[in-house]
Amino acid sequence: MATCAYATFDDPDTHDDERELALAAWREQGIEGRTERWDDPGVDWSAYDAVVVRSVWDYVDRRAEFLAWTRRVEQVSRLLNPASVIEANTDKTYLRDLGVPTVPTHWSAHDLPRWDExxxxxxxxxxxxxxxxxxxxxxxxxxxxxxxxxxxxxxxxxxLDMVEAEGETSLLYFNRRLSHAVRRTPMLTPGMTGADNARAEVRTPAPDQVELAEKVLAAIPQALLYARIDLVRLPDGSPAVIELELTEPYLYLRYEPGAAASLATALRELL
Ligand SMILES: Nc1ncnc2c1ncn2[C@@H]1O[C@H](COP(=O)(O)OP(=O)(O)O)[C@@H](O)[C@H]1O
Ligand SMILES: [Mg+2]
Structure with missing residues (x-):
């Protein structure tokens, strides 16, 4: 039986509400999953067939420490997603080099363009x-x-006010296979909290969205256990990437029957 670490910053019983679902699906595939805090110095990562990066949401204020951890783990185990993917993905300047349409961005405090909002x-x-x-x-x-x-x-x-109308669409890929897509809740409207990030509804992605998402994936050579590609539409109606989540995305597993099983299958394939 393979044994994999589920890396989190949570205690085993706090608010990562996808953990139990994911671990149960892994078990069905013969993979024993153990929850570990990524920054726990007592963990022997070499004991794991793979270390799966999940709810490590505290990395934002400790990115250097977090990236050093990913490199260390990769010396002794299989890190998913790989350290090189995570290093590039935790700084949104990657959007400049994606080679596909992204949300127009001005990267400085000076000479701001004139926009309505x-x-x-x-x-x-x-x-x-x-x-x-x-x-x-x-x-x-x-x-x-x-x-x-x-x-x-x-x-x-x-x-982009379309996030309140059509809404942002997130496409979830497990080992590069489309599992499901969801319509996200707009986050910059009054009263939204972090918990609202987990609210969504399943939607069928449009062909132009699938095409764009797969173009993004095709440009990444490394193994990808999970990839969430967040898309919006520009005022002309064309799809654009707002964010590529390859580090610690919420996966909306409980919105789609079979999504947790697809993740477990993808993990087994990559072991
Ligand atoms: N340009 C934008 N127009 C409309 N909404 C936006 C825009 N940028 C971000 N948002 C909202 O804020 C959320 C978070 O922004 P995002 O760029 O995805 O960064 P992160 O998820 O890493 O904080 C988005 O899901 C969306 O709801
Ligand atoms: Mg986002």
């Missing part, structure tokens, strides 16, 4: 942390300047 966020973030939405160009510039002053790379984007 702005989103300003740091390039290293998760869960819309330190992200603002404003119609005030000066306020957008000030937030971007504050990020720069703190040594962070700002991203200034037009606010």
């Amino acid at each position: 702005y989103v300003v966020k740091p390039a290293i973030s998760a869960g819309a942390r330190d992200t603002i939405r404003t119609t005030d160009r000066d306020r957008a510039g000030a937030h971007a300047a504050a990020l720069e002053a703190a040594g962070r790379t700002p991203m200034v984007q037009p606010y």
